[in-house]
Amino acid sequence: MGRPSHNGRVALxxxxxxxxxxxxxxxxxxxxxxVVLADIDRQRGTKVAKALGNNAWFVAMDVSQEGQVATGVAEVLGQFGRLDALVCNAAVAAPFNPPIEELRLSLWNQVLGINLTGPMLLAKDCSAYLRAHSGVIVNIASTRAHQSEPDSEAYAASKGGLLALTHALAISLGPEVRVNAVSPGWIDSRDPAERRRSPLSGADHAQHPAGRVGSIEDVAAIVAWLLSDEAGFVTGQEFIVDGGMTRKMIYLD
Incomplete structure (x- = not known):
């Protein structure tokens, strides 16, 4: 089966x-x-964009740096002339920090700079172009905005802030632009080779009310729906994709 033809819409x-x-x-x-793939990892980003084919294009970008965001968005508009969707996914992946007594301000600022300031900068520079095409923003937050493990203050604060930024943007940019957030729980986002080398245990899957750990496709599917016309009445909302874990009451035996 051949690749679908370009539908005319551009997503960053x-x-x-x-x-x-x-x-x-x-x-x-x-x-x-x-799709424009933006990432700080130029070597890998270029490689995966090439593997994805003609409908993929890579732009190097550190989302915490205002100048790089502005330059990258300008490159996208220069290349394609329009922007229909923005998916803010770039983040510091590690959720843990040193104990609060030892948490350096530089680490706090780094996490918030990428996880929270980055989506703000992208929205700032993309909003005019999204408005022109009744576009959509989807922010990738986390269930850690709602519940925590010890020593995760910076990550939790950044994702909680991202949820607040989401509904603020929805009000500011509506009705032309819809803005929503997706909050994944445990998603096995490792490369396929690593998943094969170190498969998750039965206990990992069984603890989820849905019976399994989440997959990348679980998140991608709801993001794609939020970008579609079918979600045209949905804005300012958070969608939790966690196999039911945030609804599970857990006590130690």
């Missing part, structure tokens, strides 16, 4: 060189989108 996905971002990019390309 940040943090798209691997993991959830790459999965979202691949899903959208399969639906006919032109």
């Amino acid at each position: 996905v940040s943090g798209a060189a691997r993991g959830i971002g790459l999965g979202v990019a691949a899903w959208l390309i399969a639906e006919g989108w032109q």
Whole structure:
């Protein structure tokens, strides 16, 4: 079966060189989108964009740097002349920090700079172009915005802030632009080779009310729906994709 023809819509996905971002990019390309993969990892980003085919294009970008975001968005508009969707996925992946007594301000600022300031900068520079085409923003947050393990203050604060940024943007940019958030739980976002080398245990899967750990495709599917016309009445909302874990009451025996 051949690749779907380009449907005329352009999406920018940040943090798209691997993991959830790459999965979202691949899903959208399969639906006919032109996808711009933005990532700080130029070597890997260029490689995966080439592997994804003609409907993929890579732009190097550190989303925490205002100048790089502005330059990258300008490159996208220069290349394609329009922007229909923005998926803010780039993030510091590690959720843990040193104990609060030892947490350096530089680490706190780094996590918030990428996880929270980055989506703000992207929305700032993309909003005019999204408005012109009744576009959509999807922010990738986390269930850690709602529940925590010890020593995760920076990550939790950044994702909680991203949820607040989501509904603020939905009000500011509506009705032309819809803005929603997807909050994944445990998603096995490792490369296929690593998943084969170290498969998850039965206990890992069984603890989820849905019976399994989540996949990249679970997240990509709901992102694609939120970008579609079928979700045209949905804005300012959070969608939790966690196999039911945030609804499970857990006590130690």
